[in-house]
Amino acid sequence: xxxxxxxxxxxxxxxxxxxxxxxxxxxxxxxxxxxxxxxxxxxxxxxxxxxxxxxxxxxxxxxxxxxxxxxxxxxxxxxx
Amino acid sequence: xxxxxxxxxxxxxxxxxxxxxxxxxxxxxxxxxxxxxxxxxxxxxxxxxxxxxxxxxxxxxxxxxxxxxxxxxxxxxxxxxxxxxxxxxxxxxxxxxxxxxxxxxxxxxxxxxxxxxxxxxxxxxxxxxxxxxxxxxxxxxxxxxxxxxxxxxxxxxxxxxxxxxxxxxxxxxxxxxxxxxxxxxxxxxxxxxxxxxxxxxxxxxxxxxxxxxxxxxxxxxxxxxxxxxxxxxxxxxxxxxxxxxxxxxxxxxxxxxxxxxxxxxxxxxxxxxxxxxxxxxxxxxx
Numbered sequence: 198x199x200x201x202x203x204x205x206x207x208x209x210x211x212x213x214x215x216x217x218x219x220x221x222x223x224x225x226x227x228x229x230x231x232x233x234x235x236x237x238x239x240x241x242x243x244x245x246x247x248x249x250x251x252x253x254x255x256x257x258x259x260x261x262x263x264x265x266x267x268x269x270x271x272x273x274x275x276x277x
Numbered sequence: 278x279x280x281x282x283x284x285x286x287x288x289x290x291x292x293x294x295x296x297x298x299x300x301x302x303x304x305x306x307x308x309x310x311x312x313x314x315x316x317x318x319x320x321x322x323x324x325x326x327x328x329x330x331x332x333x334x335x336x337x338x339x340x341x342x343x344x345x346x347x348x349x350x351x352x353x354x355x356x357x358x359x360x361x362x363x364x365x366x367x368x369x370x371x372x373x374x375x376x377x378x379x380x381x382x383x384x385x386x387x388x389x390x391x392x393x394x395x396x397x398x399x400x401x402x403x404x405x406x407x408x409x410x411x412x413x414x415x416x417x418x419x420x421x422x423x424x425x426x427x428x429x430x431x432x433x434x435x436x437x438x439x440x441x442x443x444x445x446x447x448x449x450x451x452x453x454x455x456x457x458x459x460x461x462x463x464x465x466x467x468x469x470x471x472x473x474x475x476x477x478x479x480x481x482x483x484x485x486x487x488x489x490x491x492x493x494x495x496x497x498x499x500x501x502x503x504x505x506x507x508x509x510x511x512x513x514x515x516x517x518x519x520x521x522x523x524x525x526x527x528x529x530x531x532x533x534x535x536x537x538x539x540x541x542x543x544x545x546x547x548x549x550x551x552x553x554x555x556x557x558x559x560x561x562x563x
Binding site (some may be wrong): 202203204205206207208210211212214215218219243252253254255256257258263265266267268270271273274275276 | 312313314315316317318334335346349352353356357358359360361362363364365366367368369371372373375376379404405408409423424427428430431432
């Protein structure tokens, strides 16, 4: 893990702010999509469309959006 | 421009000094070993809570906001592939809990034992199942239910079976004993491993001697699972249940079965965790 740890709180406002930094927003169905192309859903490393409520964070990869579930967070925790 | 410049003036003087100290232990640009939290709901631009620096970007001056965005951007560019750029506070705490439990000696020992004995995909699931078991021992039942669902969603029935077997202690005892017994029969390591895998693999798929009782199972479902195994000639069955209602149903089913069958029982009921080892001698209708 990097030396500095940057986290954000789970409330809607803060999560939307973080997504905006990465050029993403949420569509009417609750999925995270590209701001520039709302038809384009953001995918997890497993190729799964990601719901806003399941959004856990972002990994370098170039940008990998992390799902808040055990297999994904386990991968984050045990990397390296 | 670095984090040091960004944090300059954001906190009260004493906290600023602490922040400066933290930065200086790094390379001046690195916020070494420090956690800061982005939260748009605090009234201040920056505040220290529980040793963490909490920032509200909406309350920052335009200059500071631009600096923050630039720093996050450069972090995104510079981090090695796979590193976490940002994570929710809740998931970061979860990751820290995983790291702590995953490095426990008993977990390491079990993973080390099975690392070249079971398929690599099973080992990945087993590692997560060991974590679930530790959370289960802390009686965080809702977390356990959620994580079991995550495992089933990602790895399917085999994942769910490995988790249940792990929680019930099969990897510590039953499979370990199976391997030790095979070691007495076969001489070479390769043969022992091959034989073990030929027994372990279908067991994990079908759980021939095990019944795991979940909340949604009715008494007739539990009975059906046991009777189906008996039909296939299996006369030794271990029934596992967690929680008072599951324990009650397991006991009721056993008493119903006892009316028509002769069963040798070894029931361990410890704090609403039941393991009933049942050896069926003879069915009256046979």
